[in-house]
Amino acid sequence: MRSILVLSLLVTGLGFASEKKVKMKDLPPPVRKTVEELGKTSTIVGLAKEVEDGKTVYEAETKVNGKTRDLTIDSEGKIVTTEDEVTIDSIPAPARTAIEKAAAGGKITLVEKVTKGNEVKYEAAIIPKSGKKKEVSFNAEGSPVKW
Numbered sequence: 001m002r003s004i005l006v007l008s009l010l011v012t013g014l015g016f017a018s019e020k021k022v023k024m025k026d027l028p029p030p031v032r033k034t035v036e037e038l039g040k041t042s043t044i045v046g047l048a049k050e051v052e053d054g055k056t057v058y059e060a061e062t063k064v065n066g067k068t069r070d071l072t073i074d075s076e077g078k079i080v081t082t083e084d085e086v087t088i089d090s091i092p093a094p095a096r097t098a099i100e101k102a103a104a105g106g107k108i109t110l111v112e113k114v115t116k117g118n119e120v121k122y123e124a125a126i127i128p129k130s131g132k133k134k135e136v137s138f139n140a141e142g143s144p145v146k147w
Contacts, residue, residue, distance in 0.1 A: 018050055018051045018052075019048050019049070019050040019059075020048060020049050020050070021046065021047065021048050022047050022048060022049045022058070023047065024036075024044075024047065026047075026049075027047065027058060028075055028077075029077075030075070030076050030077030031058045031073050031075065031077050033077055034060075034073050034077040034078075034079065035047065035058075035060050035073070038060055038062055038071065041064065042062040042063060042064040042069060043062060043063040043064075044060060044061075044062055045061040045062060045063055045068075046060075046061040047059065047060055047061070048061075052072075055074070055075075056075055057072050057073065057074055057075070057080060058072070058073045058074075058075075059071070059072055059073070060073060064084075067084070067085040067086075068083075068084075068085040068112075069082065069083065069084050069085065070082070070083040071083075080116065081114060081115065081116045082114070082115045083112045083113075083114045083123070084112060084113045084114075084115075085110065085111070085112055086111050086112065086113045086122075087111065088100075088108060088111050088124075091111065091113065091122045091140075092122075092140040092141075092142075094138075094140065094141050094142030095122040095138045095139065095140055095141075095142050097142055098136075098138040098142040098143075098144075099111065099122065099124040099126070099136060099138060102124070102126060102128070102136045103124070103126040103127075103128055104128040104129055104130070105128075105129050106126060106127045106128035106129045106130070106131075107126065107127045108124050108125075108126050109124075109125045109126065109127060109133075110124065110125040111123070111124045112124075114137070116147065119147065120139070120140065121137045121138065121139055121145045121147070122137065122138050122139075122140070123135060123136070123137045124136050124137075
């Protein structure tokens with residue numbers, strides 16, 4: 001039992017070790033250029049470097065009009081994904097219904113529109129009445145998605 005706990009802690013720790021806070025000066029030039037462009041229309045809150053599926057990507061946490069907007073940028077400076085904080089009322093009705101059903105009368109703490117290429121999903125951080133925090137993702141039609 002103890003060895004399972006130790007292994008769990010090690011695996012969990014490795015997950016967190018892949019993301020590392022960085023400064024603007026630490027970014028590769030193409031990424032720095034993209035982040036500088038983002039800074040013209042938003043406030044840069046934080047930067048991180050992470051390895052996803054064996055590839056290094058950079059995350060820029062920004063604020064636009066008081067809402068969070070997180071972007072994942074590849075090493076060439078191309079924006080791979082955007083996560084825009086939105087209101088539950090602003091998303092398609094089927095996705096909103098699916099999120100509200102998943103919350104099971106609990107609390108929806110954050111809703112984001114996530115765009116990757118031509119794909120869009122809606123993620124929500126929820127605390128169902130059961131009390132255990134979780135994240136759920138649905139497409140515009142209200143079907144669960146993961147990517």
